[in-house]
Amino acid sequence: MNPIVDREKGLLQLEQRIADLKAYSGAQNVDLSAQISALEAEYAKIQREIFGTLTPWERVSMARHPKRPTAAEYIAKLDRFDELHGDREFGDDASVIGGFALLRGRRVLAVGQQRGRDTKENLRVNFGMVRPEGYRKVRRLFELASRLALPIVTFIDTKGADPGIGSEERAQSEAIASCLYALAQVRVPSVSVVIGEGGSGGALALGMTDRILMLQHSIYSVAGPEAAAAILFADATKATEAAASLRLTSDDLLEFGIVDEVIPEPIGGAHREREVVIESVLEAIDRHLSELSRLTPDALQEIRYRKYRSIGGIPEDRVPEGSLR
């Protein structure tokens, strides 16, 4: 059970009571404003208690909230979208959507990982876990964007790449490696937004972009907290501890200098005011694309190289020439 969903229940009940009282007072023409504002104050207080400061594990739960806006919703809010299907080799992976789009009047190539909102959709999209044919479709679209000089926009939301037998048989490693390679090759601006879960290499395959944005309550991690706990503590139930150790929140990523901007969410999370959140994400993408569009292709590639070269390491010019052994 998602702990955020659990704790929201009381709030939703309170919300309903306030609405009922308002409706009643309107219909019966009785003044209940004192009761209503008391309930509203109570509501705000509980809301602050629950969401004022979230632990890393609560942030994970927020990122996985079943009502959280998915990639398809962001894409639906673009001015136009023409989906392109398939990897031309094996199949069309429904867990990743891609195609031409118009974003604030700008022609772009948009790609998004699609997490399901219910069991039925999750079965169709494989719980948002992309298979090799999905990554090969994305690679094809990245190369197409570069050829047509269209900026690349990606929405990241996956627990991780699919770990099935078929995916291994079809060389999942190579599919992800090629997707990353294509992002290193492109000579157009690229922006990625982590909208939910950024799980491991399966997320990075869409995320090695010029700019990386994150929604406030999304997460980005080397491994899922459950997997990390299983490996490191030999106990998957220690996921709560692992979530704290992994430093996977948007604050952490900003501190590490990996993420360029964190997009704030309303109290209670993105699903509470989805329209507003989607708008602010699209606004941020547009703003970053405008900045990047002023750079030459050479400069884009050079800056991108430096961005990733400097993450957690020593720059090349500070390393001595070498030693005989």
Next chain:
Amino acid sequence: MPMPDWLRVRKAQEAQDAAQWTKCPGCGELLYRPELKASHEICTKCGHYFRMHAADRIGMLVDGDFLEIGAEIESGDPLRWVDRRPYPEKLARDRERSGLSEAIVAGFGAIGGFGIGLGVMDFHFRGGTMGTVVGDRVALLFERARERRVPVVIFTASGGARMEEGVLALMQLAKTTNAVERFRREGLYYIAVLTDPTTGGVSASYAFQADIVVAEAHAAIGFAGRRVIEQTIRQKLPENFQRAEFLLEHGAIDMVVERAQLKDTLVRLLDYGVGASRSSPSRNGVQGGPLK
């Protein structure tokens, strides 16, 4: 009471004798270490491949001197990570046990007369996992090889990205990918040799971005760990699943090579890539030739 000299000498002798023998995990046979070394770390009884130490691998491949680079780049503890023990303690223990400063040794040397940039990963250090130091050394290797205009050969052996460095470790996939791309964009030649095991973040980045992907015989190669897949599908996987031979059958790699043939194979592969530029130095792109 201090230990008498004769006993101390005998204890030391016993310890040395024990270190001279090792048990084969394949067949249980006790193997004499010097003999094992002479047979390229392959069990003389059942043919089991022992995981090689980077120094032995370099010794087996490189003609003469090896110029190591990036040795002074060492790990910090960016996440102040503690699980069953603190990360710096694990690093210190692995440094002591393996004699290595990190999970990869990178540098320049010659193989069969071809000057190359060579990276050798070592599973004995943190399971060959890639943190910021491995990322830095791999990137540095490609950058320096690009300046020297020589091919790069990397032997991979890795459990994937290093958990203890969190998302910083994940970002090393990006760092190394960009370095490979910049190197190959110049028309330079890159060969990856996948050894046991090559999984996770390393297999999903530079291991599979090479011009030629060679796998050492029997090596386990894949993205997801065997245990993860078994837990997901709730059944046992066949023995050959994710083995080098399985990948060859599925078209994921160029060839499977026995350890004893690796050096000769590499020399031939290098010759196709850079041999022609020796006879016609004006050839566009790749240049090779001996280091000195």
